[in-house]
Amino acid sequence: MLRRTAISTGLGSALLLTGCSNYQAPTFETVGVREVERTDDLAVLAFVIEATNPNREPMRLGQASYSVELNGAEVFSGVRSPEATVNTYSTHRFELPAVVPAHLTGGAGELAYRLRGSVIYKNPGAFADVLFDAEVVVPEATLDLAGTIDLDS
Numbered sequence: 722m723l724r725r726t727a728i729s730t731g732l733g734s735a736l737l738l739t740g741c742s743n744y745q746a747p748t749f750e751t752v753g754v755r756e757v758e759r760t761d762d763l764a765v766l767a768f769v770i771e772a773t774n775p776n777r778e779p780m781r782l783g784q785a786s787y788s789v790e791l792n793g794a795e796v797f798s799g800v801r802s803p804e805a806t807v808n809t810y811s812t813h814r815f816e817l818p819a820v821v822p823a824h825l826t827g828g829a830g831e832l833a834y835r836l837r838g839s840v841i842y843k844n845p846g847a848f849a850d851v852l853f854d855a856e857v858v859v860p861e862a863t864l865d866l867a868g869t870i871d872l873d874s
Contacts, residue, residue, distance in 0.1 A: 744776055744778070744844045744845065745775045745776055746842065746860065746861075746862040746863075747772045747773060747774055747775070747780055747782070747807060747840070747842055747862050748772070748773045748775070748862070749770050749771065749772055749773075749840070749862070749864055749866060750770070750771045750773070750866070751768055751769065751770060751771075751836065751866045751868055752769050752770070752771045752814065753768075753769040754766055754767070754768050754769065754834065754868075754870040754872075755767050755769070756826060756872050757818065759823055759826075759827070760823065761823060762822070762823055763820055763821070763822065763823050764820075764821055764822070764823045764825075764826045764827070765818055765819070765820050765821075766789075766818065766819045766821060766826070766870075767816045767817070767818050767819075768789070768816065768817045768818075768819065768834075768836055768866075769814055769815075769816055770814065770815055770816070770817055770864075770866070771812050771813070771814050772803070772805070772807050772812060772813050772814075772815065772840075773807070773811075773812045774807035774808065774809065774810065774811055774812070774813075775810065776809065776810070776845075777809055777810065778809060778845040779806050779807065779808050779809055779845070780806065780807045780842055780843070780845075781805075781806050781842060781843040782803045782804070782805045782806070782807065782813075782815075782840055782841075782842050783802060783803075783804075783840070783841035783842060783843065784800060784801070784802045784840070784841050785800065785801050785802065785803060785817060785838060785839070785840045785841075785864065786799075786800050786838045786839055787799065787800075787801070787817055787836055787837060787838030787839075787864055788836070788837055788838060789819040789821070789834065789835070789836050790834065790835040790836075790837075791821060791825050791826075791832050791833070791834055792825075792832055792833050793833065796819070796821045796822065796825065797819040797820060797821055799817075799818075799819070801817055801818065803815035803840070817836065826872050827872075830871065831869045831870070831871045832869065832870050832871075832872070833867070833868075833869050834867065834868060834869070834870055835865075835866070835867040836864060836865075836866045836867070837864060837865050837866075838863075838864040839861040839862060839863055839864055840861065840862050840864060841859055841860070841861050842860055842861070842862055843860075844858070844860060
């Protein structure tokens with residue numbers, strides 16, 4: 722009897738911690754890449770990302786951890802916080818910067834890029850806030866974006 726009670730309690734707790742709602746993770750898309758600054762040695766690229774909220778509740782975005790590859794070689798990794806709220810069934814744009822060697826971007830024509838990582842987001846509700854603040858449930862959405870950029874144009 723005690724064993725069944727312990728199993729039931731454990732399963733109930735697991736269900737509560739994995740989420741009581743059908744809240745879906747945001748999705749991301751690259752909508753642009755631009756060179757922000759350049760020195761002889763380094764170039765700063767800004768990846769313009771569009772987050773889409775598929776939910777009927779606003780979504781708060783937190784820290785983004787990511788790396789950037791150019792032509793298959795990792796050239797940057799970093800952490801940035803979009804500190805944004807994406808409205809209900811809406812989109813929001815934010816930028817993720819990357820500092821890369823200037824020789825990779827100057828006069829290179831088209832470059833293949835890949836941006837990988839994750840973005841922390843918060844589920845709605847007071848209980849979700851408590852779990853998030855206690856670092857019990859910290860949901861993350863995957864960033865896996867790829868494409869080509871032409872900084873010469």
